[in-house]
Amino acid sequence: MACALAVAFAAAPASAETGGAMEVRSFDLAQAMPFTGTPGGPGMPPVTGFSPSTILNPNGLPPAGPGERDPHTVLPQPPAGKAAVGVSARFGEKEGLIPRGLVWRVFADKAEASGAYPLVAEAVEPAPVFFLSPGGYVLHVSYGLASSARKIIVGANSRREQLVIQAGAVKLQSDVNDKPIPAQKVAFDIFEGSFLQGKTSTRPFFRGANSGQLVVLPSGTYHVVSTYGEGNAVIQADLNVQPGKLTDAVIHHRAAEITLKLVQGVGGTALPDTQWSVLTPGGDTIKEATGAFPVFVLAEGEYAVIARHDGKTYTKEFVVESGKDTEVEVQMNAQAAPKSAQPSFDGTSGEVPAGEMNLNDTE
Numbered sequence: 001m002a003c004a005l006a007v008a009f010a011a012a013p014a015s016a017e018t019g020g021a022m023e024v025r026s027f028d029l030a031q032a033m034p035f036t037g038t039p040g041g042p043g044m045p046p047v048t049g050f051s052p053s054t055i056l057n058p059n060g061l062p063p064a065g066p067g068e069r070d071p072h073t074v075l076p077q078p079p080a081g082k083a084a085v086g087v088s089a090r091f092g093e094k095e096g097l098i099p100r101g102l103v104w105r106v107f108a109d110k111a112e113a114s115g116a117y118p119l120v121a122e123a124v125e126p127a128p129v130f131f132l133s134p135g136g137y138v139l140h141v142s143y144g145l146a147s148s149a150r151k152i153i154v155g156a157n158s159r160r161e162q163l164v165i166q167a168g169a170v171k172l173q174s175d176v177n178d179k180p181i182p183a184q185k186v187a188f189d190i191f192e193g194s195f196l197q198g199k200t201s202t203r204p205f206f207r208g209a210n211s212g213q214l215v216v217l218p219s220g221t222y223h224v225v226s227t228y229g230e231g232n233a234v235i236q237a238d239l240n241v242q243p244g245k246l247t248d249a250v251i252h253h254r255a256a257e258i259t260l261k262l263v264q265g266v267g268g269t270a271l272p273d274t275q276w277s278v279l280t281p282g283g284d285t286i287k288e289a290t291g292a293f294p295v296f297v298l299a300e301g302e303y304a305v306i307a308r309h310d311g312k313t314y315t316k317e318f319v320v321e322s323g324k325d326t327e328v329e330v331q332m333n334a335q336a337a338p339k340s341a342q343p344s345f346d347g348t349s350g351e352v353p354a355g356e357m358n359l360n361d362t363e
Contacts, residue, residue, distance in 0.1 A: 022224075022237040025248045071097065071127040075158045078131045084158035088127040089141050089148070089165050091244030092219075098165065100126050101216070102143055109136035109151055143167050144216020145206065166219040168241040173211050174226050174251045177323035181253065183211035185297070186228045190215065194238050195223040219243045226251040229297025231258075231278075232286050254300045254322035259293055261329045262307045262314065268331075275308040305330060 072086030089098045103124055107117040120137065121130050132154045139161060140149040146167035152159075172188045174181045188209040193200035200223040209215050219241050226235045233255035239247055260278075261270040270292040278286045278296060280303065287296050300322045307314045307330050318328050 021235050021252050023250045072160045082131040082133055083154050085130045085132055086160045089163045095244045102126055102141055105140045107138040109138050146218040166243050168219050168245045169214050169216045170247045171214045172249050174253055176253050186211050189225045191223040194221050195236050196238050217241050228253050231296040231298045233297045233299050255297055256320050257297050257325040259295050259327045265333050277306040279304045
């Protein structure tokens with residue numbers, strides 16, 4: 001079960017860099033509060049008795065640096081026959097405590113006949129205390145998609161355990177010509193590894209992240225694929241997730257929304273039941289659709305469109321400019337092209353001229 005967390009913050013950027021297709025800023029993750037969402041880690045059972053107010057924990061640990069003291073300097077007196085185990089977690093060996101958003105689970109260290117390890121206790125507090133009987137246990141903590149585990153042996157004496165979660169977070173957004181793309185029109189897939197170095201996983205580590213969504217990840221290098229709309233507007237970029245840092249990345253697309261229309265003449269009514277194909281200059285099909293007003297998002301460049309209606313085929317070339325959402329109006333009042341005709345990108349379409357076309361800027 002993936003944990004998708006939302007965040008609101010008003011912190012000054014710790015660093016910023018702009019280059020290529022992505023602008024990146026870095027913030028202290030401990031200041032990116034509050035977290036909301038369903039806690040847990042991949043493959044873990046749901047937390048019982050959970051409510052969003054529990055994980056917000058307004059009385060929990062405040063953001064603190066690496067020099068703060070252990071939250072369990074004094075442990076409570078355990079019930080008879082048990083020991084108190086106070087737990088906490090840090091972003092790194094030299095990083096601060098993780099102040100909230102943690103999910104703790106304690107498992108028995110011996111499996112049942114089914115092969116499953118019994119769940120002994122769980123908590124969604126940043127630094128809970130577990131009262132455990134003497135014996136062996138596996139202590140597990142998750143933070144978004146990052147986690148850490150340790151085997152412990154509990155005796156008669158109370159003790160403290162502090163785990164390290166090498167985790168950071170990313171918040172992804174996209175724009176065109178510095179104009180934000182609406183969240184419902186863009187999605188992100190996150191892969192482990194570097195695309196630029198040719199060392200990336202073929203399976204997404206996190207699929208379909210929404211614009212503005214905060215995703216907590218193990219620290220490391222990731223390859224992000226931003227897909228804008230239905231078409232070929234896809235940007236790939238590498239980013240680095242640092243322990244205890246929120247990476248706020250804006251990916252810059254150079255694309256536009258194109259609406260296709262087949263009409264009898266200039267300004268005419270779009271004809272329904274039209275079959276459309278959008279092609280590259282090399283003749284590769286990018287997208288196909290059927291209807292009166294199909295809308296595609298295309299990266300800037302040259303294209304051709306093929307319209308098929310009532311047994312006739314019409315073709316035309318057009319150019320997409322970044323940020324200029326446009327209607328491509330293909331007219332039928334010129335001679336139709338043969339069905340086998342393909343755009344030549346030299347002003348003709350096969351053996352006969354294609355229909356006329358007007359580009360109407362809709363911005």
